[in-house]
Amino acid sequence: MFCNLRRAPRSFIKVLEVSHRTIMTTELQTKFDKIFGRIDALKPVFIERLGQAIEIPAVSGDETMRPHVVKKAHFLVEQLAKIGFSDIQLKHLGVQPPPVQNPDLQLPPVVLSRFGNDPAKKTVLVYGHYDVQPAALEDGWSSEPFKMVVDEKQQLMRGRGTTDDTGPLTGWLNIVQAHKEAGIELPVNLITCFEGMEESGSLGLDGLIAREAQGYFKGVDAVCISDNYWLGTKKPVLTYGLRGVNYYETTIEGPAADLHSGIFGGVVAEPLVDLVQVLSSLVDSKGKILIDGVNEMVAPVTDKERKLYENIDFSLDDLNASTGSKTALYEKKEDILMHRWRYPSLSIHGLEGAFSSAGAKTVIPAKVHGKFSIRTVPDMDSAKLTKLVKEHCDRVFAKLSSPNTCSTELVHDGDYWISDPHNASFTAAAKATKVVYGVEPDFTREGGSIPITLTFQDELKCNVLLLPMGRGDDGAHSINEKLDISNFIGGMKVMSAYLHYYAESAEN
Numbered sequence: 001m002f003c004n005l006r007r008a009p010r011s012f013i014k015v016l017e018v019s020h021r022t023i024m025t026t027e028l029q030t031k032f033d034k035i036f037g038r039i040d041a042l043k044p045v046f047i048e049r050l051g052q053a054i055e056i057p058a059v060s061g062d063e064t065m066r067p068h069v070v071k072k073a074h075f076l077v078e079q080l081a082k083i084g085f086s087d088i089q090l091k092h093l094g095v096q097p098p099p100v101q102n103p104d105l106q107l108p109p110v111v112l113s114r115f116g117n118d119p120a121k122k123t124v125l126v127y128g129h130y131d132v133q134p135a136a137l138e139d140g141w142s143s144e145p146f147k148m149v150v151d152e153k154q155q156l157m158r159g160r161g162t163t164d165d166t167g168p169l170t171g172w173l174n175i176v177q178a179h180k181e182a183g184i185e186l187p188v189n190l191i192t193c194f195e196g197m198e199e200s201g202s203l204g205l206d207g208l209i210a211r212e213a214q215g216y217f218k219g220v221d222a223v224c225i226s227d228n229y230w231l232g233t234k235k236p237v238l239t240y241g242l243r244g245v246n247y248y249e250t251t252i253e254g255p256a257a258d259l260h261s262g263i264f265g266g267v268v269a270e271p272l273v274d275l276v277q278v279l280s281s282l283v284d285s286k287g288k289i290l291i292d293g294v295n296e297m298v299a300p301v302t303d304k305e306r307k308l309y310e311n312i313d314f315s316l317d318d319l320n321a322s323t324g325s326k327t328a329l330y331e332k333k334e335d336i337l338m339h340r341w342r343y344p345s346l347s348i349h350g351l352e353g354a355f356s357s358a359g360a361k362t363v364i365p366a367k368v369h370g371k372f373s374i375r376t377v378p379d380m381d382s383a384k385l386t387k388l389v390k391e392h393c394d395r396v397f398a399k400l401s402s403p404n405t406c407s408t409e410l411v412h413d414g415d416y417w418i419s420d421p422h423n424a425s426f427t428a429a430a431k432a433t434k435v436v437y438g439v440e441p442d443f444t445r446e447g448g449s450i451p452i453t454l455t456f457q458d459e460l461k462c463n464v465l466l467l468p469m470g471r472g473d474d475g476a477h478s479i480n481e482k483l484d485i486s487n488f489i490g491g492m493k494v495m496s497a498y499l500h501y502y503a504e505s506a507e508n
């Protein structure tokens, strides 16, 4: 273990003053030099490992792809073993609950492993997810999404999962390898918890965490999650809040089979016509949620909170750059960020069962499903929200006096989360960021969701830190998802430095 600043003799400590705070001893500087040097030297190995992982199309939301998700879990097991992690276990979570086409479909396994088990050290659990969002070349990708391309000119890696979340996940493996090869002891015990269902609601993981709180996860002092993004493209951030997400499916069905619109058009009630009306009643084009009672659940903005937005480095131009358009609903930084972080939003994602290919098929679909989700924020209650959503859809459908049937179901929900950005974990991560990037990070919230964050905090009774690796323009969930090589390398250096600073902090 390296020395604790408070106990070390003054003569020994040659300090580096950064921003009025003492953050580095020469001993730590030497360690960082060696670790960072190894991370730089191992760059080709790390890129190769990420490329191999990206090739496995682990799409959790598509039942037919489940064997690939399982294959990626086994790939991780292989890599963990190669690097020297121990006690590697695949935890099986049973069958996937409905709605599901195959009632026997097994959930993907959770990959647990350890590096070190020294009672004198703190224990950090790192969580990541190895599943990804769907992707297809015909969606508009400039290269095969599951064949990682290293763009030397732009110094980035393109492929599904590079930033969300395979790149950051492999980062944890890589930093252990870098420590070993640099001959530097890892300053904490590390536990990995990698799941394969995050993009589909983290089904089954809550139960596993509760079961293992006093088992595999006993003694965890802090949880660190690298699964979100910087706000923009230049300034590193640490994230202390997430929105939750409630995902819904409205199903409307009528005729026993798809019909010819020339023969039956105007003669039968069309499910898709009904569904379009139900969906269009949920939200207006300015983003206002139209479901009675939803906006009333949102906690009011306080003056103290309003001030937090003032110093954040972000602008309308950043938003436009990351969407590649000028389609913003708000112009002012505060309005944009508040609507991303602290107000709910309702998005309509798609239709299942309806014609969606090129061409001009003249069919009346017999059964259609509309998919939409609501990002939730303090003080919204998931069960109450679901009641309001179902009542709203039933009411709108009833007004149509249609002979079809309509039902709305919650597919999955995950809680929002807010933390204290001044705890020991955040302080350690802020020092690490300053050492690697030379700037203090911004403290941000995230509009996306990581459903398991609150469960870790509550079940393991410890702080959770969100330590993003990629940039705001990485295109997570979109086409041409990428991770800049500088963020991959810088992110791994920050992960390493974070563990060292956290190890020497007086509190948890």
Ligand SMILES: C[C@H](N)C(=O)N[C@@H](Cc1c[nH]cn1)C(=O)O
Pocket: 164, 165, 198, 199, 200, 201, 227, 228, 245, 247, 414, 447, 448, 449, 450, 451, 476
């Ligand atoms: C922020 C994280 N990388 C992420 O993408 N989370 C997903 C989680 C989710 C929940 N339901 C479906 N996906 C997200 O925010 O959409």
Ligand SMILES: [Zn+2]
Pocket: 129, 164, 165, 198, 227, 228
């Ligand atoms: Zn993710």
Ligand SMILES: [Zn+2]
Pocket: 133, 164, 199, 476, 477
């Ligand atoms: Zn995602």
